[in-house]
Structure formats: structure tokens, C-alpha cells
Amino acid sequence: AQSVTQLGSHVSVSEGALVLLRCNYSSSVPPYLFWYVQYPNQGLQLLLKYTSAATLVKGINGFEAEFKKSETSFHLTKPSAHMSDAAEYFCAVREIQGAQKLVFGQGTRLTINP
Amino acid sequence: GAGVSQTPSNKVTEKGKYVELRCDPISGHTALYWYRQSLGQGPEFLIYFQGTGAADDSGLPNDRFFAVRPEGSVSTLKIQRTERGDSAVYLCASSPTGPSYGYTFGSGTRLTVV
Numbered sequence: 001a002q003s004v005t006q007l008g009s010h011v012s013v014s015e016g017a018l019v020l021l022r023c024n025y026s027s028s029v030p031p032y033l034f035w036y037v038q039y040p041n042q043g044l045q046l047l048l049k050y051t052s053a054a055t056l057v058k059g060i061n062g063f064e065a066e067f068k069k070s071e072t073s074f075h076l077t078k079p080s081a082h083m084s085d086a087a088e089y090f091c092a093v094r095e096i097q098g099a100q101k102l103v104f105g106q107g108t109r110l111t112i113n114p
Numbered sequence: 115g116a117g118v119s120q121t122p123s124n125k126v127t128e129k130g131k132y133v134e135l136r137c138d139p140i141s142g143h144t145a146l147y148w149y150r151q152s153l154g155q156g157p158e159f160l161i162y163f164q165g166t167g168a169a170d171d172s173g174l175p176n177d178r179f180f181a182v183r184p185e186g187s188v189s190t191l192k193i194q195r196t197e198r199g200d201s202a203v204y205l206c207a208s209s210p211t212g213p214s215y216g217y218t219f220g221s222g223t224r225l226t227v228v
Contacts, residue, residue, distance in 0.1 A: 041224075043205060046217075092156075095213065099169060100211075100213045105156055
């Protein structure tokens with residue numbers, strides 16, 4: 001079964017600093033990987049996705065993620081944090097068989113300090 | 115519609131009562147998913163519809179939970195004899211068929227059982 005692990009349930013950075021949110025996946029086949037963001041009391045919004053094209057994927061709001069097969073990782077980064085980036089971030093892998101459901105990590109809460 | 119619509123946005127019910135949660139997916143999306151998100155957790159899969167049929171209901175926690183999608187569009191998640199442990203945010207998502215697509219999520223229904 002496919003799964004994802006997000007390292008660090010809570011990350012805190014200063015405004016303007018680099019954001020790095022870690023995600024490792026477990027999959028026996030080339031995965032489809034996603035990052036979602038959830039603002040308070042809202043649903044999940046797709047940030048970016050990896051679908052076996054370019055290994056460096058650019059998303060919305062200045063975020064990007066790099067697929068590294070050798071490390072089974074798909075870490076999310078942003079060069080300079082903004083206060084509006086404070087939210088919960090979820091990494092997910094999508095099954096390619098059956099229900100093709102998304103399997104989510106536990107999430108990482110990002111706090112931005114002024 | 116332009117997005118996935120879920121109603122109601124909030125529902126407070128007494129223990130033992132019956133509730134229905136509605137999801138109106140994006141027009142043309144054949145795949146529809148229900149997830150449940152407890153506080154501080156990632157979303158957990160409940161059930162998947164492809165068209166009108168429930169293709170995978172392996173995530174439903176017990177037989178008090180049931181969902182339908184009679185015309186292949188709107189779906190209703192039904193919970194009988196609600197328990198306090200059912201309190202969570204229930205998320206609906208729709209997607210075109212195919213694992214390279216991300217889901218589009220609704221804003222969720224926050225269910226509180228008192």
C-alpha cells in the first residue's frame with residue numbers, strides 16, 4: 001500500500017526565511033504526488049502535483065517541490081515566507097489502481113513569525 | 115458549478131440522531147470521494163463513487179455510515195444513530211477519472227455531535 005510521511009507536525013519560520021516542509025513516500029510504482037494547503041476553516045486547495053514529467057514542480061503562491069526517487073522524497077519549499085503562508089500543509093500520494101484515492105500524510109502546520 | 119459545494123457548512127446534532135451531508139461536485143467529474151478529517155489529522159478516505167455506484171466503500175467505519183449518488187452527480191453521506199466520536203469535518207472531493215488529476219475539494223461540513 002502506498003503511504004506518505006510528513007516529518008514535523010509543526011514548522012515555524014520567520015517572515016522572509018526559507019520554507020521547507022518534508023514529505024517521504026512509500027510506493028512500489030512511480031507515484032503521483034500532491035501537496036495541498038488548508039487555511040483555517042476551509043477545504044483543501046491544490047498547491048502542486050508531480051505526475052512523472054519534470055522532477056521540479058512549480059505550484060501556486062511561489063511554492064515548488066522536487067521529486068527525488070533515490071530519496072523517496074517530495075519536499076515542499078518556498079524561498080521567502082510570507083505571513084499569508086501560515087496554514088496546514090498536506091502531502092498526498094494517489095493510488096493508480098482501484099479507487100485511485102489520495103492517501104494523505106498527517107499534515108504540517110506552518111507558522112510564520114513576524 | 116465552478117467548484118465543489120457542500121451543505122450544510124456546520125451541523126450540530128444530538129447523539130443518536132440521523133444526519134445527511136450533501137455534496138454537489140464539479141459538473142462532468144465522474145469520480146467523487148468522501149473523506150473525514152479529525153482535529154489535527156490528515157483527511158481519511160471514506161468512500162469513492164465512479165458515476166452512480168460506490169466503487170470502494172472500504173473506508174466507512176461501520177454500518178451506521180452510508181452514502182448514495184443516485185444520478186451520478188450530487189452525493190449524500192448519511193449517518194445513523196450519531197455518536198460523539200463522529201464529530202469531525204467531512205470533506206467531499208471530485209475529480210476527472212485518472213490518477214494524474216488532483217481532487218477539487220469542497221469546504222467541508224463540520225459535524226458536531228453533542
